[in-house]
Amino acid sequence: MPLPVPVLPEGVDPAWLPPAAFRAVGGRRTLIRGSGPLVETVHGEMAEACRRFGGRVVRDASDDGPYDLVLAVSAGDLGEEGFTVVREGGTTTVTASGGRGLLYGLFHVVRLGAAAFTGERSQETHRPALATRMLDHWDNVAVHPVMGQVERGYAGGSLFWEDGRARGDLQRVRAYGRLLAACGINAISVNNVNVHATEARLLTDRIGEVAEIAGALRPYGIRTHLSVSFAAPIVLGGLSTADPLEAAVRSWWAEATRRVYEAVPDFGGYVVKADSEGQPGPFAYGRSHADGANMLAAALEPFGGTVHWRAFVYDHRQDWRDRSTDRARAAYDHFVPLDGEFAPNAVLQVKHGPMDFQVREPVSPLIGAMPRTRLAVELQVTQEYTGQQRHVCWLGPMWSEVLRFRPEERSVGALARGGLVAVSNAGDDPFWTGHPLAQANLYTYGRLAWQPDAEPREVLDEWIGLSFPDAPARLADGLHAVLDGSWRTYEKYTAPLGVGFMVQPGHHYGPSVDGYEYSPWGTYHFADRDGIGVDRSAATGTGYAGQYAKPWAEVYESPDTCPDELLLFFHHVSYGHTLTSGKTVIQHIYDTHFDGVEEVEAAREVWAGLVDLVDPARHTRVTELFEEQLRSAREWRDQVNSYFFRKSGVPDAHGRRIY
């Protein structure tokens, strides 16, 4: 039985799967070969496309050929997710070894569009570079008094939960799964890594709600994961301890996990934030994080599950007066000594930078420093520190820089073993992502997880082609003009030269240069009347630069070789210090802040000019958000410039207005 395509609720945007995206495949004669649930998903997609565009789809070859398109599962060595595409004699053939591969192959043909059905095409093999391509939802079941329904969520409520319960809107969940499959994501964690009381119970008596979500995502090749509390044996099991080496604790987890798999046979595993920002963890029992992770890995192992153990462990109650403690060092210091101790089904999940998803950070030195550990790199698609989906900020170029960074050769293997994880930016907003153009971030993330060395600009082309299938080149040009440079624009009008933070405490939206300067969070810039930046050199600073292998340890060690964009992350320099660009630090701060605002103004003009090419709801929403982005960018410019002018006393070389 072909699986019907999910019906979107009235008013919900189809994102990158509008019906017209299927025009090219929907008008053909198609043969589908193979069996299994995901083949039925493929059949449902083709049936809907053909219904719309006049084609025909059959399931066996007894029907007369020839076919324009053949989608076939057959034994082979492509793995569960790989596929080949070839076009010969007027037939385009996709072959996969499994149903998931066939689904990915179908979406590949959809992306190709008419080009998939013209001329000849020699055989190409596609396989994902990373086996796990995961989204973590920081969704709360019960509305949190401070963080709300979705922690760091900027797209309405949760797709899964509402006011303490599962929403039950499984059509919307299926539609979400379909969008994710179309960009290659194959795993979701459905609740916040900060596991509060209500959410903890998803593991036990409320697993049925998780099972329903898992059932809706399964036809799209997505396995469901769950964030759990390390203290679950105490808070749910009534034990007196959560010590990972205690037999009763281990049995409790084994039994709890067995029951999870009864409810969700293809359950993906657990996500754990332990000993981090107040969450419980193994330190309370004098155990290591390997002890903690391995206990959960042992419980999951019989069923093929994985534990994702987050490396985001640092002292969040640091004294700002203590300059010897450096939060940037923390993950490396905590975890590198444990390399080799983690179980094969334990994945250490490492944020891409050493701090916390700033607009500019160096790549974490932990990546590459644990060759005997499965590492997953964690990105943040939700724009916590990059405009909170009120600002246009397409993160493809940043992620691409991260994914192409090579600390040493062996890191490539480490990354591939553990996969890529990202914090989702989606919610129950009609556009899924609050800002309609933030859809591009979600799509780009999925595609980079499949192919980390893809050109982000080409991924953006794909997204444009799918989302606006009938649009003229002028729209594509306009979208590129608005999106391509938007991350660097955002960087220009916010915190300069890699120094980070300078945001409003708590919600993290908008500027506050000293907002975290005297806080316990370990995020400082040390600006005084003479200079700014954090000395993280090995010679005179915190030693963080020495956590890198060569060549980076040497490059970062000196202000003379450190790249401009990371200068203040690694060094404290005077305002008069001259950058590679030839500008002084202070003039760079002024110039980038004036430039950044002008770039937002220019992007807003480009968008205004696209009014005839974009549907009114989308155009209006983005237009309104540009007003807010521009207001906010000016606020950033004026606060940052005033702050540094008041402190340095150096006037702008061009005499522009500084308040």
Place this chain on the structure above:
Amino acid sequence: MPLPVPVLPEGVDPAWLPPAAFRAVGGRRTLIRGSGPLVETVHGEMAEACRRFGGRVVRDASDDGPYDLVLAVSAGDLGEEGFTVVREGGTTTVTASGGRGLLYGLFHVVRLGAAAFTGERSQETHRPALATRMLDHWDNVAVHPVMGQVERGYAGGSLFWEDGRARGDLQRVRAYGRLLAACGINAISVNNVNVHATEARLLTDRIGEVAEIAGALRPYGIRTHLSVSFAAPIVLGGLSTADPLEAAVRSWWAEATRRVYEAVPDFGGYVVKADSEGQPGPFAYGRSHADGANMLAAALEPFGGTVHWRAFVYDHRQDWRDRSTDRARAAYDHFVPLDGEFAPNAVLQVKHGPMDFQVREPVSPLIGAMPRTRLAVELQVTQEYTGQQRHVCWLGPMWSEVLRFRPEERSVGALARGGLVAVSNAGDDPFWTGHPLAQANLYTYGRLAWQPDAEPREVLDEWIGLSFPDAPARLADGLHAVLDGSWRTYEKYTAPLGVGFMVQPGHHYGPSVDGYEYSPWGTYHFADRDGIGVDRSAATGTGYAGQYAKPWAEVYESPDTCPDELLLFFHHVSYGHTLTSGKTVIQHIYDTHFDGVEEVEAAREVWAGLVDLVDPARHTRVTELFEEQLRSAREWRDQVNSYFFRKSGVPDAHGRRIY
């Protein structure tokens, strides 16, 4: 029937009315003359005191005399609240014209203690200087997601409300009323001036809950008031407007008010925060605040009620870049043009300073500038900006300075006509006020409202005598050492020289020098590398200084004559500017911050030495709070000193540690 003294729940502190405070009156032969509910309250007090200390109380003179104490209501011209005391021939006689006067007279005798019964005492007449001596409770009925059960409450939950409903614990409410009567308070507003949806309904279908509270307070001479929403005709009445000149709106208020008085015959009136920080108000209809206040005054007038209309109106969405707008000017600019337009039963409630309850502000120029308006001065007993009842900060000296300030002679009359109002610091905490020593603030407020020119130190003596009736002089000396200078100590280690704010945004606890510097709230210090302060002079600044009458307009106008403690409120000066004290501004900042912390350390030592004289629960609580105060004071010292050292580059003359 004598009214029994309320029974305190187990573990609740008797504050300034412990049983032993009644030792002197409880062992006597007492005659009570007169009738009425409050005479029964007096009788109940005496009955309980006699039960404990062996005295005897009778209600008519048929019993054999002589009496040690006669408490008599008899016709006279002392007003409802006045009383006389005289001692002749071994009999102490209190005479009042009404029951409330008699109750105040009784508490006066309690305060005198044994001295009331020795020797002769010529007749003294006591009358309150101010007719209204009011406490505003910023208590929410439903827990607010950000502000909680009590907005700016630092003493547990509300005495009146819990989780959306009246608590129903009327014994505790009665006990509270009794404490307030003993210091002279005669009016309470029972809900937050920010009136949210649940609280709005207290006016209509939930008035019964207010009536129960009013019933518990009435025997202590306290009238109950209610904060109402200006938008009530819309949100409760279903009207399409709240325009104060619209007939339907006026009828709605008249009818709603009639029903309130059916439920609470001695209802005090309404408190209104309109057009302030987002609350609705008459501006929306193009009407003046006099129009708004007078509409409510008209509804209340037939029943003898009063509307308290707050003057806390300013632009809370100001642009920090606009230096011409000065929040300090706002109340004067808004209200002075309306002088003479307010109804006789409308009271304009003015915060004592032009900003918002900072540790140091000039007295508001509005006080004294509206001779034809009933003004009430609003103080803040709850320590929002003065340590949040975790720091010892006895505010008596500050309030005394405010109350003794004479902008011009006519102001005295204006102040007396409207009364004194303060935001309460009490809650359901076992010590009522969180910090046990914060009880002294509540007591002092009440006594200063009765007699604004009282010596605060003598009021503190009263409080000590009542609260610790059997303690030796060493305890009194210790409490004075801890409390007397605590406000100036707090001032020293926080924001310097009247500049204000520099607190963490939102909750306002702890330092953040730039926390409000680039905010829309109108609270700036304008510190740069050369100097600091706000030029509010008439000649070169915002003109605020010109809102004062002479001599103050001239005194504040020049940095040479402006008092040191307000210098940065009125002037922007260089760090090298020399104060009257002979110190530079920057050295004053360093010195006061080091001194302030040392003073906290010294007070902590004094308190530690009182361990044998104070009950263990109280001593332990204060000891723990001193740890927090000291930690916080050091944080203030180090942040403020580091901030100004980084900005000015001027080293401390004494080479002390600045981080």
